Amino acid sequence: MAFPEQALDLRAEVQIGGLWTDITSRLRTSDPLVASYGMSAEGTSVDPSTCTLKVDNSDGALSARNPLSPWHGALGRNIPLRVTVPSGESYLALTGTSSDIASAPDHNDLDIVGDLDLRVEITGDLYNQAVTQNLIGKWDDGPNPSFLLQISTDSQLRLRWSDASAAFRSYTVTLPAALPRRVALRAHLDVDNGDDGFIARMYWAPSLAGPWTRFDSDIPGTGTTSIYSSTVPLSIAPTSQVSSTPGVPLAGRVHAAEVRNSSGVVVASPDFAAQVPGTATFTDSSGKTWTLAGAAEITDREYLFHGEMSKSPPRWVPSGKQVWVSAEAAGILRRLGQGRKALDSTLRRRIPSAPGLVAYWPMEEMTGATQAYSPVAGVAPLKITGFDFATEDTLGGSSPLPKLKNPASLSGAVPRAATNGWQVEMVYLLPTMPAAQTEILRVSVGGSTMRTAHVYASTAGIRVEARDSEGDVIQFFLYTGPNGIAAFHSRWNKLVIFVSNEGGGDVRLTAGWQDVTEIGGRSTVSTIFTGSLGYVTAVTGSWGAATEGMALGHLGVMAVAGAGATPGSVYYDGADSGYLSESALNRIVRLAAEESLPLTWEDGDGTAATAQMGPQRPATMVNLLQECADADGGILMERQDRLGLHYRDRTSLYNQAPALVLDYAARQLAPPLEPVDDDKWTRNDITVTRTAGSSGRVVIEEGPLSVLPPEEGGVGTYDDSVTLNLYTDEQPIQVAGWLAHLGTWNEARYPSVKVRLHRHPELIPAVLKMRIGDTLRILNPPAFVQPGPIDLQVRKITHTPRPRAWEVVFECLPAGPWNVAVVGVSKADTAGSVLAGPVDADDTVMTVATTRGPRWVDAATGWDFPFDVRVGGEVVRVDQITGPVQDAFARTLTPGWGTATSGQTWTTTGGSSADYSVQGA
Structure with missing residues (x-):
């Protein structure tokens, strides 16, 4: 990048009428654009990103109500704004929309029927996406596509192909955890492994240049295979909507790709990084012509900001010679944060979208309501008496529900369903089981010999009845199992009543009840009668003293039939508990x-x-x-x-490699670099409370930031408490321990790290890739500050670009607390170690005494060398340890480790070592 010899190619665009319009020439350079996102080092949650800019408006084009503006009627609040700079490397930008792709026509070279090798280098979101993302393939929705490479919704790399008989085949492997966002993925298919089978292999690499790391193992497929030779174009990335291979194009960037045949010959090799931005068609090194379609584009732009222009008031000087717009834009959090309306309960949100829903009454009315409305169009409110609304608020998936008085009643008319078969469901909390048989709910039915279905409960059992038009019982069954009876009351349950076709003119009527916190474990009672499924015409209830205090709600009717004793819909599941235990x-x-x-x-x-x-x-x-x-x-x-x-x-x-490395000695940081060694984040007595649950407390009683008074080596008590929406009472103590770990990390804060990119343009590519939460490393800090390197976690990034100057400010916290132990990878140190004697820069041996716990390990213990330790705040690398009484460390390279006094503590560390090593004496 030639900047700053040439002016920075900053570009500001607003979306007007669906088209991106360049307003860069209107920017007032005397008032620089400032783009910021993240949270301040003082904050606890991310703020909306912001972008402030002043835009020339001397012609009135940006005045929303100016009828002479060429954009009159198209300007308004929250029009999209994006600010970009060149990244120095081109790429193919894909939106994830089916029409936005790059493709090459079919060619004899691409009609591969034998071994296949697909490689693609992308930047994208690899893990647990909402849709399957297609990467590269000769694939369409026709009957005979050839091959396709996908990333599935469960983070798996999937190779699909259609064999010579047009049968779909596939091989799928879970992606390794924590792959970089820019990564090369590869799938190789050996159609004949010589042992009457085929083998597919999956790899990843930092780029198409490798080195390739395989992340699966040979599991031969049964029989040999082949690939259907289709006339489908080769696409990056195709769309597939057929049920067996659903997927949409990747939403992200493609840098390059390769297709190789059974001989390893490259038959397609689009290199988007080698193309000039704006190129719409090009020929790759194998002779294939690639054409972009839709909104797919080859660009080299990197984003400093993407948001919505929330304010754009016109401003001017009295003479009218200067007119401008002082624009403010913000990210989506600003608009979301303007809303004050709470989302409805999870049941209220979910049930209206249930397949086959005919009627639904949430019963979440406020105190004093005289009816219960239905959000389903055409469904009349429930007629009720004796309902004490908004008195029971213990169901996780609901707003407060009513309790029944004595007496109480309910009646709701249900519109005629288009199909026969039905299911009625509600949630309820019955405090105690009635001693005598008591009706819980009644369903009126049309189009069947059964005109009403009844569910009764008592200490003797749960009874389901089918009655005819005269009110006579056709069939019934009494459930007497003690566990099911116990499960019917004293907890929030779902009650479901439904019919299923048993064949031969028989219908099964079933009632089931299930604790809302359980998946499975439903108790059921069924009876079978001769007739048809019918449809629901009404739901009613009439209750007295035996059910006084019972809470109920979310009564729904669906036109679905069950299968045997299994209901046809489980749409209440999860939502009824408020998705309790969800991650x-x-x-x-x-x-x-x-x-x-x-x-x-x-x-x-x-x-x-x-x-x-x-x-x-x-x-x-x-x-x-x-x-x-x-x-x-x-x-x-x-x-x-x-x-x-x-x-x-x-x-x-956790344990991140630095995304940006700055060398203080090379003047890559702009002054001032000012650490803050204060108690802003000190917390050594933490109590965490689970919402509506128990608490856990962790107190740090040892160490320099412990609750010990200063005269005893601590700092005194810094207490804090937080309430979190956790699942179990075991979680608060774990969270408290983590928060106490963060609150007693003994490093200075660096609230502001400034970089002047116009003086160090070599840093631009790495800076543009920085994201909130990434690790920034400072090498060679001044010795009077602290030994290096200094690792910081970035919490906020602010760009101030000008035509020939560009400053970036990172607001940071220490990254050390996030360097954590990993089972099978990390090494535990002793419970206490000190230097046995003083050392200085001329010494060749350090002797370490173990004061508590096991002694330091040696090679015979099984640890791999080298590893890093921290002494006196300085990180050194250990190549070998000798003993047995005291552990001796000897340095072999200069410079030395400085000086240290007897009793200096040693610990293992996740940081990087200084540029020297030590070995055993």
Whole structure:
């Protein structure tokens, strides 16, 4: 990049009438554009990203109400704004839309029927995406496609192919955890392994240049295979909508790709990095002509900001010679945060979309209501008496529900369903089981010999009855199992009543009940009668003293039939408990999907096993998302390259290699570099309380930031408490331990690290890839500050680009707390070690005494050498340890490790070592 010899190619664009319009020439360079995203080092949650800019408006074109503006009627609040700079490397940008692809026509070279090798280098979201992403293939929705490489919704790399008989085949392997966002993926298919089978192999690499790492093992397929020779074009990336191979194009970047035949010859090799931005068609090195379609484009732009222009007031000087717009733009969190309406309960949100829903009454009315409305069009409110609304608020999936008085009644008319077969369901809490047989619910039926279905309960059992038009019992069954009777009361249950076709003119009537916190474990009682399935015409209930205090709600009717004693719909499941025990990441993903909110995420260990959540209660969208991040300890942030959110789970912050390395000695940091050694984040007495549950407390009683008074080596008590929406009472103590770990990390903070990219343009590529939560490393800091390197976690990034100057400020916290032990990888140190004698820069041996716990290990113990230790704040590398009474360390390279006094403590560390090593004496 020639910057700053040439002016920075900054580009600001607004989307007007669906088209991106360049307004760069209008930017007032005297008032620089400032783009910022993340959270301040003082904050606890991410703020909406912001972009401020002043835009010349002397012609009035940007005045929304100016009828002379060429964009009159197309300007308004929240029009999209994007700010980009060149990255120095071209790539193919794909939107994920089926029409936005790059393709090459079919060719004899591409009609591969034998061994196949597909390789593609991408930047994208690899893990647990909402849709399957197609990467490369000769594939369409016709009957005979050839081959396709996909990333599935469960983070698996999948090779699909159609064999010579047009039968679909596939091979799928889970991606390794924590692959970089820019990665090369490869699939090789050996159609005949010489042993009457075929073998597919999967690899990944940092780039197409390799080196390739295989992440599966040879599992031969039965019989040999082949690939159908189709006339389908080769595409990056094709769309497949047929049920057996659903998928959409990758939403991200493609840098290059290769297709190789059975001889290893490259038959297609689009290299998008080698193309000039704006290229719409080109020929690759194998002679294939590639053409872009739709919104797919070859570009080299990197985003500093992508958001919505929330304010654009016109301003001018009195003379009118200067007219401008002082624009402010923000990310999607600003708009989401403006809303104050809580999302409905999970049952209220889910049930209206149930397949076959005919009628539904939530019963979440406020105190004083005289009827219960239905959100389903054409369904009349329930007629009720004796309902004490909004008095029971213990069901996780609901807002407060009514309790029954004595007497109480309910009557709801149900519209005629288009199909026969039905299911009625509701949630209820019956405090005690009635001693005498008591009706719980009645369903009126049309189109069947059974005109009413009844469910009764008593200490003697649960009874289901089918009655005819005269009210006579056709068939019944009494369930007397003690476990099922016990499960019917004293807890929140789902009650489901449904019919199923038994064949031969017989119909099964079933009633089932199940604790809302359980998956499976339903108790059922059934009876069989001769007739037809029919349809529901009404639901009614009439209750007295035996059911006084019973809570109920979310009464729904669906036109679905069961199968035997299994209901035809399980749409209440999960939502009834408020998705209790759902992982934080899964809840964030589900909420985003329900609200059509663009979301991507990083799952550090690839398992989605983030913190388990308590019930999702009514709250605003932003608050619901943030409580997931708080429970998990991750970061909910905005995307920089598109309007949407991104979530980094806690494990994605662990043990990171630095994304940006700055050398203080090479003047890559702009002054001042000012550490803050204060008690802003000191917390050594932490209490965590589970919402509506128990608490856990952790007190740090040893160490320099412990609760010990200063005269005894601590800092005194810094207490804090937090309430989190967790699943079990075992979780608070674990979270408290982690928060205490963060709160007693003994390093200085660096709230501001400034880089002047116009003076160090070599840093631009790495800076543009930085994201919130990444690790920044400072090499060779001043000796009077602390020994290096200094690892920091980036919490906020602010860009201030000018034509010939570009400053970036990173607001940071210490990254050390996130360097954690990994089972099978990390090494435990002793419980206490000190230097046995003083050392200085001329010494060749360090002798370490173990004061508590086991002594330091040697090679015979089985540890791999070298590893790093920290002494006096300085990191040194250990090549070997000798003993047995005291452990001796000897340095072999200069410079030395400085000086240290007797009694200096030693610990293992996850940091990088200084540029020297030590070996055993």
